[in-house]
Amino acid sequence: MSEKPVEGKPVESKSTDSSVKPDAKDKTPSKSVETSEEKKLSNKELKELKKKEKAAKRAAQKEANGISPEQQEKLAEQKREKKQQQTTNSNLKKQLIQTVIKDDSKKKVPTLFSHLETREQRNAASPSISHIVHPAILSLALKISSYKIVGSIPRLRSMLEVFKIIIEGYITPSNTTLQRHLTGHLSHQIEYLKSARPLSVSMGNAIRWLKQEISHISLDLSDIEAKQILCEKIDDFIREKIDLSDRVIIETASKHINNGSTILTFGHSQVLENLFKYCALEQDKHFNLIIVDSRPLFEGKTLFNNLIETETSPNVDDLASETSSVSSRGPKSKPITQDHIKIHYVLINSLSSTILEDVDCVFLGAHAMLSNGRLYSRVGTGLIAMMCHARNIPVLTCCESVKFSDKVQLDSVTNNELADPEDLVSNINSKQPPKKKAFALEQFIKQIEHEKKNEEKSPKGKNNVNNKNKSKKDEDDKDKAPLSNWKDIPNLNILNIMYDLTPPEYIKKVITELGGLPPSSVPVILREYRST
Structure with a gap:
């Protein structure tokens, strides 16, 4: 009896089964070779291959759209420059915040004021951005840190005058605008200025005002006109907010x-x-x-x-009396x-x-x-x-x-x-430190010296030699400043709050x-x- 074929089901023959088996045997070794090659490639290499394939596809699409490979390289360089500018602007404050002094043993600040930033911490952040800072900012920071310029209004006036110098010599880079790039350029200068001393409230208000004025400048203006407008506005700010307001207050x-x-x-x-x-x-x-x-x-x-x-x-009477006697020199x-x-x-x-x-x-x-x-x-x-x-x-x-x-x-x-505690020990402007000690300070130092004497018990035979050495040390200490070695005293902290x-x-x-x-x-x- 012959088997009838069922509808919808193909008839399987023995010859077909025999023909399929050798094909399956031939395919299995090729798959094992491919998997072994894939295993040899690491994950990083596979990612790089995928990136190259995607880049090749994008380049082919751009060539089809009519963009030459030279134009593609220029566009890629512009994107890289923009990313670098963004990373520097965003990571600048993080780098300044993360800078920590390595020598914590030298830092003696009470725990109540430990959250405040010391001068050493501010100076530790300055070398990281000093290569992009204008020379006028460097000189201003030096004058502020050395207290050559003291006071909120003098610091504000000098800062605005330095900003005028920076704006006059500013050149906008290619593929950017003055309104976007100048604020970032000024932020670098301001961050370095903070390393000298923290900004005053008036300086912070003036910086916010200047950045707002930069953002309001229209894009239709040229760079020369925009810089002239900014310099004129800074002059108006100094005249109105400082000079005229002081006149009214007086x-x-x-x-x-x-x-x-x-x-x-x-x-x-x-x-x-x-x-x-x-x-x-x-x-x-x-x-x-x-x-x-x-x-x-x-x-x-x-x-x-x-x-x-x-x-x-001089008065009018003084002028009349002195003109007859004094001809060459003016009236005193x-x-x-x-x-x-x-x-x-x-x-x-x-x-x-x-x-x-x-x-x-x-x-x-x-x-x-x-x-x-x-x-x-x-x-x-x-x-x-x-x-x-x-x-x-x-x-x-x-x-x-x-x-x-x-x-x-x-x-x-x-x-x-x-401020620096050394300013209290040795006075600023090369003045002599105070030679007279306070009564409480004398008692504190005597108590510490007495404790040291009790700890260092010497033999009886060497007492005379030790007494002579101590007398010489006492004579030398009288000539020195009272707090010249204050860092060596463990329980003494000097706090200089402004x-x-x-x-x-x-x-x-x-x-x-x-x-x-x-x-x-x-x-x-x-x-x-x-x-x-």
Whole structure:
């Protein structure tokens, strides 16, 4: 009987089975060879092969679209340059944050202020970006770090003038625009400027304003026109926010200084210096001035020297008498401190209640005014404001609106500037360190020396030799500074804080270019500053 074929099912024959088997045997060894070759290639090599295949396909598609291989190479180079610029701009701040001092043993900062950045940590980040920094920024950073330029307004003015030099010599690279690339170029300069000293509030406000002005420049303008516009705006900012505002502040503050009054001030402020000169020279007022100063910067000495160097213009009677006798030389002018201002200079540690009895008004400078009405100024300002408030002496603060900040701060620990503790040990500007020790410091050092003597017990026969050596060491220590070896003392830390906070209840009035206002109206001035 023959088998009938079923519909939908092919008839399998024995011959076909025999023919299939040898083909399967032939295919198996070829597959094993391919798998062995694939196993020899690593994962990285396979990824590179896939990348090359994709690149070849893209190149073929571009050639089909009419793009030559030379044009393709140029486009690839442009993409690489853009990626490099993006990586440098994004990773710059990360690199500066991640820089840590290797020698932690030399760093002696109390745990309460350990979150603040020291000068060594700031300087450790400077070499990484020094190759892309303008020479004018390098010189400015050196002057700021060495305290040749001190004060919020002088630092702001010098920074804006240096920015003008950078903008004038700026050249936009190819395939970019000035509006996009100039802000990144300035950010490198600003990051290096932070390594010298932290930026003041006024400098931060000016930087934000300048970057906003750069972004508002139209793309239709050429680079020369755009740079001219930016330089003119910087000049207008200096004239309006610094020069004219100081003039208005001086005119309103001069009403609080009368003939024969006694004024007290702390440190040095450029506005207050101009105020005292204005009252003496232009308004012809005679008053007493008490300058309170503190270590290590001795800013009150700069105010004292600047007032001594200013001279009054000679009177008409003096001119008539001197023209007959003196022909070749001009008439001699008198210093401002001879007739108009009588200055009394005192350090803050020797400020007593007897000096404050005759004070009529206190004028203080400001580093910043916070939005909760607190005054952020040089350390020691809060102490003077508290002493004067206890004796019902009015405390006035002269502050420009550029120094106003949105920040809220309740103490001077969360945010402050740590200066070098060596500045307290050896004074700045090559002055001699103080040779007299404080009583508490003497007791502390004697206690440590007594503990060392007890630990190092020497034999009886060598006591005389040790006593002679100790007497020689004591004589040498008398000639040295009292804290020359403070790093060797394990339990002694020297902290040099730059600023402190003054509560608003100690301040009677804040004098700005908008007028004299209470400290509680600082947010209103901030709104006015933003609107302008």
